[in-house]
Amino acid sequence: MMDRRTFTTALAVGGTVGAAPRQPRILLRSSWQTINIGDIGHSPGVMTLLEKYWPEAEFRLWPGNIGDGVREMLLRRFPKLTFVEGAEAEKRAFAECDFLLHGSGPYLVAPAHVERWVKDTGKPYGVYGITLNPDKIDAQVTRLLTGARFVFFRDSVSLQFAKDAGVKSPVMEFGPDGAFGADLRNDAAAKAFLLAHGLAAGQFLCCIPKYRRTPEWRIARKNKPVDREAEARNAAMQEHDQAPLREAVIAITPETPMKVLLCPEDETQMVLAKEMIYDKLPDAARKKTVWREKFWLTDEALSTYTMSAGLFGNEMHSPILCVGNGIPAIVCRFREQTTKGFMWRDIGLGDWLFDLDNEADVARVAPAALAMAENPAAARAKAAKARAFVVARQKHTIDVLKKQWS
Numbered sequence: 100m101m102d103r104r105t106f107t108t109a110l111a112v113g114g115t116v117g118a119a120p121r122q123p124r125i126l127l128r129s130s131w132q133t134i135n136i137g138d139i140g141h142s143p144g145v146m147t148l149l150e151k152y153w154p155e156a157e158f159r160l161w162p163g164n165i166g167d168g169v170r171e172m173l174l175r176r177f178p179k180l181t182f183v184e185g186a187e188a189e190k191r192a193f194a195e196c197d198f199l200l201h202g203s204g205p206y207l208v209a210p211a212h213v214e215r216w217v218k219d220t221g222k223p224y225g226v227y228g229i230t231l232n233p234d235k236i237d238a239q240v241t242r243l244l245t246g247a248r249f250v251f252f253r254d255s256v257s258l259q260f261a262k263d264a265g266v267k268s269p270v271m272e273f274g275p276d277g278a279f280g281a282d283l284r285n286d287a288a289a290k291a292f293l294l295a296h297g298l299a300a301g302q303f304l305c306c307i308p309k310y311r312r313t314p315e316w317r318i319a320r321k322n323k324p325v326d327r328e329a330e331a332r333n334a335a336m337q338e339h340d341q342a343p344l345r346e347a348v349i350a351i352t353p354e355t356p357m358k359v360l361l362c363p364e365d366e367t368q369m370v371l372a373k374e375m376i377y378d379k380l381p382d383a384a385r386k387k388t389v390w391r392e393k394f395w396l397t398d399e400a401l402s403t404y405t406m407s408a409g410l411f412g413n414e415m416h417s418p419i420l421c422v423g424n425g426i427p428a429i430v431c432r433f434r435e436q437t438t439k440g441f442m443w444r445d446i447g448l449g450d451w452l453f454d455l456d457n458e459a460d461v462a463r464v465a466p467a468a469l470a471m472a473e474n475p476a477a478a479r480a481k482a483a484k485a486r487a488f489v490v491a492r493q494k495h496t497i498d499v500l501k502k503q504w505s
Contacts, residue, residue: 122155123504126183126192126216128209129202129277130162133169134318135365136397137278137416141203143176143397144280144423145227150177151280152497159183159192161212172396176283198503199224203253203277205437206235213243223503226250226268227496228276230439231257236264244268249499251275255445256438273445274496275489278416279423281401288395289402296360296389300406303358303389304472306348307412308341308371311435318366332435340413340433340455341375343464347411348380350465352387355472357408362391362400364414369394408475409482411468413455415439422446425486427471427478431455431464446485 129142161183251274252258312329361372409427418428432440443452453460
């Protein structure tokens with residue numbers, strides 16, 4: 100931790116003797132990809148928390164990918180945001196920024212960049228809201244995490260894995276995924292879609308299916324070869340994994356006033372929703388179900404979620420976006436998704452977490468979704484309690500960051 104003398108020396112503006120220390124500059128390494136609205140949501144979530152709990156600090160984004168309209172979306176929310184892109188911009192950011200913050204992800208996503216930061220600057224760094232499973236822990240990762248001023252894990256299982264692997268950062272705690280903090284909105288687009296499809300605010304639930312392995316090779320611009328093993332696994336499990344969601348839709352639509360919106364978290368899920376849920380519904384259920392055919396960005400998705408009565412499905416980050424904004428959300432997980440789903444237990448929503456590799460849990464999905472539809476007030480109260488816990492942890496994580504300059 101920097102003492103006051105080191106802080107003043109490091110941050111004095113222009114090297115002027117006696118000048119008041121400037122506020123810190125945070126370099127956020129994040130924004131890993133754009134095919135998933137949850138991965139898109141990591142960066143604006145953390146930046147919103149910095150803006151809220153440390154408004155004096157400056158932050159810059161060192162992104163992996165902000166194409167496909169994401170750059171423009173981020174600038175609408177953060178009009179003064181600086182993107183660090185290219186060798187010269189990285190060199191300047193390394194010289195001018197005081198702390199590297201590695202954003203949320205399924206593991207330590209950018210170890211080479213953290214390594215370069217340490218080698219080139221000798222300045223401190225921290226890690227915010229990651230999952231860490233044993234297959235992603237090697238000597239480099241253990242060393243880098245140990246060298247971090249803090250490491251926040253987005254699920255307690257990952258935290259224990261890290262401890263067992265010998266990671267010894269001064270602060271190792273549960274810290275919510277950055278996407279919980281996202282407050283992006285595109286209300287105009289969301290309202291237009293709802294109006295066009297007969298969906299009334301508070302009178303529908305969202306539902307998201309998912310393949311066991313995201314078939315990125317189906318996205319033309321990714322230009323990836325077909326993974327035959329993954330394709331076979333997806334084919335073998337798609338009925339098993341989507342059937343509980345379909346049964347939930349069938350239970351909800353005749354028994355409650357609610358409609359259901361089938362929507363995507365990643366670009367491969369629209370076809371899955373149509374083939375495995377919408378097309379297989381009985382006519383009565385299909386009449387109260389809307390299939391979203393086109394992908395969307397995080398701002399429109401989040402606006403839609405906040406107008407809904409809740410969400411259920413086989414994804415993780417749409418539920419995160421929901422609960423981060425007080426909307427109920429049920430999570431169904433399976434082993435291919437690593438341990439991130441267990442964060443639902445960590446934030447007090449364990450009875451909204453279902454393991455699709457456990458047949459007893461599979462049978463409980465539809466009743467839980469129906470209960471959410473039948474008593475939306477109780478579901479909202481439950482989500483609000485979880486959100487309060489998340490918000491308290493979020494503030495704590497930024498306080499830990501701020502203490503690096505105390």
